[in-house]
Amino acid sequence: MWIFILLSFGLARGVELDWTDFQGSVGIQLYRSGSQSICSGVLIRPQVILTAAHCTEGLVGAQVTIEAEIGQYTHWIKVQSFMSHPKYRGNIPGESVDVGLMFLETPIDVTYPKRTNFQLNQMCERIGFGQRAGKNLRTWQTSFPENLLGTSLRVKDEYGVVGDSGGPVYQREEGVLRLIGVHTGRQLGVGGAMLDISYVQLLTDDIWHWVLTTIKTEGY
Numbered sequence: 001m002w003i004f005i006l007l008s009f010g011l012a013r014g015v016e017l018d019w020t021d022f023q024g025s026v027g028i029q030l031y032r033s034g035s036q037s038i039c040s041g042v043l044i045r046p047q048v049i050l051t052a053a054h055c056t057e058g059l060v061g062a063q064v065t066i067e068a069e070i071g072q073y074t075h076w077i078k079v080q081s082f083m084s085h086p087k088y089r090g091n092i093p094g095e096s097v098d099v100g101l102m103f104l105e106t107p108i109d110v111t112y113p114k115r116t117n118f119q120l121n122q123m124c125e126r127i128g129f130g131q132r133a134g135k136n137l138r139t140w141q142t143s144f145p146e147n148l149l150g151t152s153l154r155v156k157d158e159y160g161v162v163g164d165s166g167g168p169v170y171q172r173e174e175g176v177l178r179l180i181g182v183h184t185g186r187q188l189g190v191g192g193a194m195l196d197i198s199y200v201q202l203l204t205d206d207i208w209h210w211v212l213t214t215i216k217t218e219g220y
Contacts (some may be wrong), residue, residue: 010029017140019068019094022138023066024168026043028063029070031059039166039208040130044215045220046104046107047107048106049079051099051102052068052099052165052183053098053099059082062082063076063079064079070137077105077106079104083101084100088100093184097151099201099211103220107132115178115203117199117205118145118202122171124144126143126164126167126169127167128141130160133193154197165183166182166183167182168182172220182200187199
């Protein structure tokens with residue numbers, strides 16, 4: 001069953017939503033010693049997932065789905081290996097490159113997004129599989145850029161939740177969605193309260209070069 005939740009101002013602002021644009025987005029089930037959790041990501045090659053590096057920390061296994069809802073009957077594809085950017089230093093905006101790659105056992109044939117450089121005056125659109133209303137669903141949200149911190153983009157965001165990490169972030173270029181980065185999480189305030197701020201790890205030219213070079217080196 002395909003269920004969608006729109007948590008955004010996008011439609012009111014005249015953005016036409018087409019879910020076929022996001023068929024390359026994936027939910028990722030992560031297995032660590034004694035626990036499991038959810039992250040998000042996006043297919044950039046038939047067997048390659050782009051996600052946040054912190055989603056790969058401490059993994060003993062992972063699997064992904066392109067279905068819109070994660071549930072009892074979800075079809076999963078196993079992740080056979082993963083890695084993080086060499087400049088990853090933890091989920092610290094401005095001090096780390098929070099980009100990771102996962103490589104699948106079998107390919108997934110969908111339309112893969114093209115990458116572009118971001119525009120500070122352009123609204124961002126994010127897909128994430130964080131849990132809402134008791135379910136992990138593929139949801140579309142918008143956020144508005146504020147300023148840069150290194151290669152991280154600070155955005156106004158009141159809707160991000162755990163599980164959205166690693167989800168693809170887009171901007172529209174002549175009406176066409178283009179990939180600019182991955183969501184790396186909400187900023188925390190005093191006592192761990194979530195603030196209305198999130199960060200996007202941008203895919204700068206240098207970072208994207210690492211992505212493409214790594215894919216080639218790994219034989220994908």
